[in-house]
Amino acid sequence: MADYKITLLKGDGIGPEIVNQAVKVLDCAAEKFGFGVTYDEALLGGCAIDATGVPLPDETVAKCKASDSVLLGAVGGPKWDSQPGNNRPEAGLLGIRGALGLFANLRPSVIFGPLKSASPIKDEIIGGNLDVMIVRELTGGIYFGERGRKEVNGQPAAWDTEMYTVGEVERIARVAFDLAMKRNKKLTSVDKANVLESSRLWRETVKRVAEDYPEVELNHMYVDNCAMQLVRNPRQFDVILTSNIFGDILSDEASMIAGSIGMLASASLSGSKLGLYEPIHGSAPDIAGQNIANPLATILSVAMMLRYSLDQSEAADAIEAAVAKVLETYRTPDIYEEGFTKVGCDEMGDRVCEAL
Amino acid sequence: MADYKITLLKGDGIGPEIVNQAVKVLDCAAEKFGFGVTYDEALLGGCAIDATGVPLPDETVAKCKASDSVLLGAVGGPKWDSQPGNNRPEAGLLGIRGALGLFANLRPSVIFGPLKSASPIKDEIIGGNLDVMIVRELTGGIYFGERGRKEVNGQPAAWDTEMYTVGEVERIARVAFDLAMKRNKKLTSVDKANVLESSRLWRETVKRVAEDYPEVELNHMYVDNCAMQLVRNPRQFDVILTSNIFGDILSDEASMIAGSIGMLASASLSGSKLGLYEPIHGSAPDIAGQNIANPLATILSVAMMLRYSLDQSEAADAIEAAVAKVLETYRTPDIYEEGFTKVGCDEMGDRVCEAL
Numbered sequence: 001m002a003d004y005k006i007t008l009l010k011g012d013g014i015g016p017e018i019v020n021q022a023v024k025v026l027d028c029a030a031e032k033f034g035f036g037v038t039y040d041e042a043l044l045g046g047c048a049i050d051a052t053g054v055p056l057p058d059e060t061v062a063k064c065k066a067s068d069s070v071l072l073g074a075v076g077g078p079k080w081d082s083q084p085g086n087n088r089p090e091a092g093l094l095g096i097r098g099a100l101g102l103f104a105n106l107r108p109s110v111i112f113g114p115l116k117s118a119s120p121i122k123d124e125i126i127g128g129n130l131d132v133m134i135v136r137e138l139t140g141g142i143y144f145g146e147r148g149r150k151e152v153n154g155q156p157a158a159w160d161t162e163m164y165t166v167g168e169v170e171r172i173a174r175v176a177f178d179l180a181m182k183r184n185k186k187l188t189s190v191d192k193a194n195v196l197e198s199s200r201l202w203r204e205t206v207k208r209v210a211e212d213y214p215e216v217e218l219n220h221m222y223v224d225n226c227a228m229q230l231v232r233n234p235r236q237f238d239v240i241l242t243s244n245i246f247g248d249i250l251s252d253e254a255s256m257i258a259g260s261i262g263m264l265a266s267a268s269l270s271g272s273k274l275g276l277y278e279p280i281h282g283s284a285p286d287i288a289g290q291n292i293a294n295p296l297a298t299i300l301s302v303a304m305m306l307r308y309s310l311d312q313s314e315a316a317d318a319i320e321a322a323v324a325k326v327l328e329t330y331r332t333p334d335i336y337e338e339g340f341t342k343v344g345c346d347e348m349g350d351r352v353c354e355a356l
Numbered sequence: 357m358a359d360y361k362i363t364l365l366k367g368d369g370i371g372p373e374i375v376n377q378a379v380k381v382l383d384c385a386a387e388k389f390g391f392g393v394t395y396d397e398a399l400l401g402g403c404a405i406d407a408t409g410v411p412l413p414d415e416t417v418a419k420c421k422a423s424d425s426v427l428l429g430a431v432g433g434p435k436w437d438s439q440p441g442n443n444r445p446e447a448g449l450l451g452i453r454g455a456l457g458l459f460a461n462l463r464p465s466v467i468f469g470p471l472k473s474a475s476p477i478k479d480e481i482i483g484g485n486l487d488v489m490i491v492r493e494l495t496g497g498i499y500f501g502e503r504g505r506k507e508v509n510g511q512p513a514a515w516d517t518e519m520y521t522v523g524e525v526e527r528i529a530r531v532a533f534d535l536a537m538k539r540n541k542k543l544t545s546v547d548k549a550n551v552l553e554s555s556r557l558w559r560e561t562v563k564r565v566a567e568d569y570p571e572v573e574l575n576h577m578y579v580d581n582c583a584m585q586l587v588r589n590p591r592q593f594d595v596i597l598t599s600n601i602f603g604d605i606l607s608d609e610a611s612m613i614a615g616s617i618g619m620l621a622s623a624s625l626s627g628s629k630l631g632l633y634e635p636i637h638g639s640a641p642d643i644a645g646q647n648i649a650n651p652l653a654t655i656l657s658v659a660m661m662l663r664y665s666l667d668q669s670e671a672a673d674a675i676e677a678a679v680a681k682v683l684e685t686y687r688t689p690d691i692y693e694e695g696f697t698k699v700g701c702d703e704m705g706d707r708v709c710e711a712l
């Protein structure tokens with residue numbers, strides 16, 4: 001029987017309570033599909049600053065590296081806002097991405113059937129249906145380039161470097177093309193090649209990789225146009241491939257277009273099977289500890305983990321189906337509508353286990 | 357009597373026809389409000405490449421510099437797609453921004469009363485009403501930073517530099533604060549200060565400039581969050597201040613949220629009264645020369661010119677009112693709805709003159 005070692009990075013705010021529910025569901029899935037899971041916890045973000053002085057202790061990196069996969073709740077909160085930039089909870093997040101080589105961030109923007117009216121976009125455009133996968137490069141570009149301060153014409157100035165090597169673009173492009181092959185074979189690569197040299201290299205490289213995927217229909221779009229098109233007609237997209245900074249912006253825009261931020265999961269993948277899975281929403285310190293947070297995005301992150309890191313795609317499908325089923329009756333406050341039964345974080349976890 | 361010298365850069369595609377209508381309206385306004393206008397034409401973009409080999413001939417820069425203001429139609433088209441990057445129509449656009457020092461790009465995202473159903477966003481969110489002004493820095497940042505190719509670990513790589521000096525941030529911040537003072541005294545400065553050094557300098561500098569504008573309520577927002585919030589609740593914004601690249605993305609997103617791209621104007625301002633005014637839409641080569649293009653964005657660009665460069669705000673108000681009035685009855689094909697009278701580009705210009 002397969003036995004997986006999972007590192008839990010519960011993090012801050014609602015992090016611990018949503019991760020606890022996701023663990024509950026993973027345990028149910030393990031029992032049902034006949035595999036084992038053992039957990040280890042480690043510190044990341046604000047809780048790590050409080051306990052050790054830094055947002056990403058070495059021990060956390062070591063534990064994550066020694067595991068089959070990592071489940072993250074959420075990090076950050078006003079408590080740590082006065083920390084210097086390089087010692088804030090977010091720095092821990094960037095640090096763990098770099099340390100584990102998590103170069104591929106997969107962000108599905110989907111609308112779940114029962115939540116089809118959640119999108120801010122008009123029904124005649126969205127038609128209750130959206131399934132876009134954004135593939136964001138996560139360990140390169142301006143996030144990890146050199147930066148600093150200097151004097152320019154006697155004035156203080158600050159600079160950052162957007163940089164990509166061919167190899168970095170190639171490997172993220174392959175992830176996107178592979179995904180497109182499993183989906184609708186349509187890939188939109190987003191860049192700003194009319195201005196940026198790094199985008200011109202990006203575009204050339206994506207075109208070259210495309211030769212290995214003759215079945216995939218590839219098109220290139222400028223980032224400004226993509227930001228428009230996501231609002232105008234988001235259903236034109238299947239897989240979107242883009243850089244770290246453009247992916248940061250476009251994936252958040254696309255999430256909001258799907259409507260229920262509390263429902264969206266994400267995967268950050270490395271060259272090996274090791275991945276980090278987390279909800280896209282934040283740590284919501286204002287509602288922490290009240291048992292009202294929505295654990296579904298974290299539960300759906302577990303489904304992604306089963307699919308992409310643990311090769312248990314049947315269990316992944318089952319969890320996603322269970323979530324869809326539960327949504328027909330039960331809702332946490334953030335997605336509550338009249339006619340449904342309002343439940344807390346705990347009970348939502350129980351209901352998903354039941355439906356499994 | 358004031359007499360203004362205007363350089364017309366008609367450009368490509370529908371550029372000439374929409375500029376002709378805007379000139380017609382400007383002439384009417386001149387007569388009505390008692391000022392004179394003389395025009396000179398110059399080449400920019402594809403038409404300049406065809407005639408001179410380059411997208412921005414020196415003569416064009418000289419003519420623009422010698423005038424009180426510049427009106428631009430649109431540049432670009434598939435015909436010039438095979439030009440090398442630095443000789444494409446867009447390069448002419450970036451070139452003229454740099455040559456005239458047009459550091460402040462003002463992009464209003466507004467919904468005109470009679471077009472209130474045009475937004476892709478649900479009515480309960482947008483309520484037929486939107487009036488956001490995006491102030492984008494236009495001659496700095498990654499658009500004008502150093503860039504190039506190099507080898508990194510034996511691999512080809514490409515890089516671009518995002519750079520801002522305190523002076524560059526200060527002057528664009530002042531434009532935004534001044535505008536906020538004339539509007540609802542609310543300013544959102546958008547950056548990525550949790551990652552970028554240039555954003556940290558940006559934020560510090562904006563905070564310092566804010567001390568001179570105690571009445572303006574300032575808040576800071578990360579660019580990813582702003583991309584979300586524009587979809588979730590665009591009416592929370594009054595003036596948005598941001599960098600060149602973030603402004604490129606967010607202003608296009610905001611335009612689409614307003615709905616009718618064919619209606620939106622923009623102003624690019626320098627330290628002096630000289631400004632460049634243009635519709636935000638493109639050159640639409642597919643409909644060029646058919647007398648069906650919508651000239652209203654260009655006509656509204658003339659209104660912005662009258663307000664920001666020529667100190668004729670009464671004439672500006674009158675043109676905007678005339679456009680609103682005309683929309684109650686007449687529509688070009690792009691904004692046509694049942695119950696209205698369909699008109700071509702020419703006739704739309706005539707109707708606005710009449711309403712003036």
Ligand SMILES: CC(C)[C@H](C(=O)O)[C@@H](O)C(=O)O
Binds near residue numbers: 090093248580
């Ligand atoms: C917290 C921040 C540094 C991070 C990013 O920009 O990558 C976040 O916005 C994300 O998208 O995961």
Ligand SMILES: CC(C)[C@H](C(=O)O)[C@@H](O)C(=O)O
Binds near residue numbers: 194450604
């Ligand atoms: C054509 C392009 C270079 C330009 C830009 O990115 O600035 C355009 O998108 C704009 O916003 O005016």
